[in-house]
Amino acid sequence: MYHNQIVAAYGIYDLNGLGEYVQRIGEQVAQHAETDEYQWRFTVLDNESINAFALPGGYIYITRALIAHLNSEAQLAAVLGHEIGHVDGGHHRRKQTAARVVGKVSESIGAAKSSGDFSGFNLGALFGAGLVQGYGRDMELEADERGAQMIRELGYDPEAMLQVIEVLKSRDAYDKLLRTEEADGSRYHAMLASHPDKDKRLGELAAAAREAGDITRADGRDEWLQRIDGMAWAGSKAQGVIRGSHFLHEDFDFAVTFPEDWDIVNLPDRIIGYAPEQAAMMQISTTDRSKRKLRKIPVEKFLQKVIGMSKWQSARTLEIGGMEAFIATAKDMRSPFGMRTGRIATVFHGDSAFIFFGVTQDVNRQRHYDRTFDKIIRTMRRLNDEDRALAQPLAVRIVPLEEGTSLADYADIDDEENPVALLRLLNGVYPDGEPEPGSLIKTIR
Secondary structure (H helix, E strand, C coil): CCHHHHHHHHCECCCCCHHHHHHHHHHHHHCCCCCCCCCCEEEEECCCCCCEEEECCCEEEEEHHHHHHCCCHHHHHHHHHHHHHHHHCCCCCHHHHHHHHHHHHHHHHHHHHHHCCCCCCCHHHHHHHHHCCCCCHHHHHHHHHHHHHHHHHHCCCCHHHHHHHHHHHHHHHHHHHCCCCCCCCCCCHHHHHCCHHHHHHHHHHHHHHHHHCCCCCCCCHHHHHHHHCCCEEECECCCEEEECCEEEECCCCEEEECCCCCEEEEECCEEEEECHHHCEEEEEEEEECCCHHHHCCCHHHHHHHHHCCCCEEEEEEEEECCEEEEEEEEEEECCCCCCEEEEEEEEEECCEEEEEEEEECCHHHHHHHHHHHHHHHHCCECCCHHHHHHCCCEEEEEEECCCCCCHHHHCCCCCCCCHHHHHHHHCCCCCCCCCCCCCEEEEEC
């Protein structure tokens, strides 16, 4: 029911036939589920939260960020098996979880549409509200065991389920090392199942599979690594990239710069910059004006025609980088801070109209921040050669670990606080291990 809305909000990520590959592996795992009432659909979302989830009806989602952390086809099968296990176990029907989960999805989408503010509609918020905490520990354990049994019947070593859990534990430790808030509400919910009894039960299942000779399928590590070679890591071509205080988007041929002490959040349908302590925010979105009716609307009337706003103060038209623009102060705008008077602007760039919207948390500081909002708007530009180089997303690159080298020799990663720790995490040797010389490793370039 909500598949189209989720895909529209986050986009599908595909590379080297990744979508078809995930669908195929998922279908193979699902053949060993107890239920056969679903036509399973597996989707890779273009999102940087480390997550996977299932919705009623056989819809399974996994983010490209979680995929980038996995180290084998068997681990992918384990994640998909865990999610199939939730559906197979009827967890969406138990304790009215389904109503709560899809209700949160619907509520978030509806609120975003009605307010014009999508800043709260992100996978982390949804998982924290319902998709993560919608299941209890017992259901998570059951999904682990069902998934492990399914991949065992398919021929994989059930140890892959434990390996995934170890990856997630390592990621949690890495985030704590960097003092990030990533684990708060947006970590993949399999983490909630971590405790010694579960590890022991899955270990026994894996040992029994080996003893019975059930492991007939290789983990597919090398093929997996080649499959994800080139996968976007920080930003993506479809969603643009953040480089320091700059946001750049090659396909839309534009860049914008925020103050250096602002945080930038890149959502699939908009960019949001936050001042320190969220004292102010500026949101940038785009509207397609290629249709004839929109193409004819002058820049000073565009907001009035498209979103019905017309209560302007200090309105003026100008050019920004050779592009037509309109800047004004608008009253009674909905915002995450409540109804506000704020700075609003439109900039025409080809077939796109870029809409800027800046407000403050404290209504008395609006005029103070208006100068900052204007500066941000005036940084909008077509990409120059330097911008185009910066606009290329960092990607996962697979290379052999050469003799006499270590992960530290591959750890030149832009904007990364502890690049060696990150590479150890991604290569399954966190916190202080090293891969075997000659083996394929993940790097970020």
